[in-house]
Amino acid sequence: MKKVLLIGADGMLGGELRERLEKNYDVVGTTIETLDITDKDAVMKKAEEVKPDFIINCAAYTNVDGCETHEELAMSVNGSAVANIAEAAKKTDSTFIHISTDYVFPGNLPVEKFYTEDMMPAPVSAYGRTKLVGEENAKKAGKYYILRTAWLYGLGGKNFVKTMLKLSKDRDELTVVNDQHGSPTSTTTLCKIIENVMEKEPEYGIYHSTNEGFTTWYDFTRKIFEFANVSTKVKPISSQEYKTMYPQSSDRPTNSQLSKDKLKAVGIVPEPWESALKEYLKEELKVADIDQTTR
Numbered sequence: 282m283k284k285v286l287l288i289g290a291d292g293m294l295g296g297e298l299r300e301r302l303e304k305n306y307d308v309v310g311t312t313i314e315t316l317d318i319t320d321k322d323a324v325m326k327k328a329e330e331v332k333p334d335f336i337i338n339c340a341a342y343t344n345v346d347g348c349e350t351h352e353e354l355a356m357s358v359n360g361s362a363v364a365n366i367a368e369a370a371k372k373t374d375s376t377f378i379h380i381s382t383d384y385v386f387p388g389n390l391p392v393e394k395f396y397t398e399d400m401m402p403a404p405v406s407a408y409g410r411t412k413l414v415g416e417e418n419a420k421k422a423g424k425y426y427i428l429r430t431a432w433l434y435g436l437g438g439k440n441f442v443k444t445m446l447k448l449s450k451d452r453d454e455l456t457v458v459n460d461q462h463g464s465p466t467s468t469t470t471l472c473k474i475i476e477n478v479m480e481k482e483p484e485y486g487i488y489h490s491t492n493e494g495f496t497t498w499y500d501f502t503r504k505i506f507e508f509a510n511v512s513t514k515v516k517p518i519s520s521q522e523y524k525t526m527y528p529q530s531s532d533r534p535t536n537s538q539l540s541k542d543k544l545k546a547v548g549i550v551p552e553p554w555e556s557a558l559k560e561y562l563k564e565e566l567k568v569a570d571i572d573q574t575t576r
């Protein structure tokens with residue numbers, strides 16, 4: 282059985298990935314309590330002790346707005362610490378799988394266009410800047426996959442879908458930004474992509490790894506409410522209006538759609554975001570057949 286050192290094994294993605302990988306791999310999972318990735322000696326020691334075939338990094342400072350006020354801390358976790366893991370991977374000759382984000386891109390493409398892996402990143406937020414440094418550091422492993430994902434939601438963590446469902450319980454109307462475009466991605470889809478990458482071991486490099494299709498936060502919310510049979514109204518607002526309401530919030534890309542052509546070319550085809558959302562809501566809402574609940 283191949284060995285995996287799974288870092289950030291209690292996060293939203295890491296928790297689900299751990300459960301899935303344990304069926305086929307010998308997994309050693311770490312959390313911030315057992316391995317702080319900013320501690321280089323500890324990271325090296327853990328990797329040398331485990332001698333993994335794969336090191337997967339799901340740990341990160343993921344509060345996008347929080348990064349604006351805590352950029353130094355975010356940089357140490359999302360940026361510098363990734364070099365520790367890359368060096369440990371190199372030393373133990375293991376393959377490094379690192380998770381990155383669509384927010385490394387400026388997001389100023391026309392809406393019908395996608396970012397490909399070879400396009401130039403230029404983040405508009407502190408989170409994006411820290412994750413971009415992380416990408417550069419991940420490459421130092423030599424044998425690496427950087428999987429850029431987006432708008433991630435899953436059962437084991439705080440996320441946009443849960444927030445909208447929670448808010449809908451006390452409100453008749455919610456205002457949601459309708460001029461930012463991206464691909465909502467379920468942790469289940471991303472786990473399947475990671476498993477496929479581990480099995481197929483395609484050429485090392487960056488792979489865009491989201492669900493297929495795209496939407497806006499506004500239409501995403503409408504779809505969540507449609508599938509969950511929630512009657513709360515959704516009112517569209519612009520990013521500018523949102524920024525006026527929440528001046529501390531981070532700037533975000535207007536269009537951060539990622540092309541999946543490179544992923545598909547190696548035989549990994551993610552499902553459409555709508556069907557992934559439906560599957561997630563079945564579990565989240567414990568509904569046997571969500572189609573029965575929708576109008």
Ligand SMILES: NC(=O)c1ccc[n+]([C@@H]2O[C@H](COP(=O)([O-])OP(=O)(O)OC[C@H]3O[C@@H](n4cnc5c(N)ncnc54)[C@H](OP(=O)(O)O)[C@@H]3O)[C@@H](O)[C@H]2O)c1
Pocket residue numbers: 289291292293294295312313316317318319338339340341342343358380381382383412430431432433434438
């Ligand atoms: N969530 C999204 O919408 C989204 C979008 C695009 C990309 N991504 C990327 O996807 C990956 C997984 O995200 P996620 O949403 O699953 O994240 P998450 O739920 O926030 O999990 C991240 C984990 O990393 C841990 N961590 C923080 N600092 C650490 C440190 N110094 N050492 C070790 N562990 C540390 C956190 O612990 P604490 O909770 O105790 O701090 C948490 O358990 C990340 O790389 C993220 O950047 C996420």
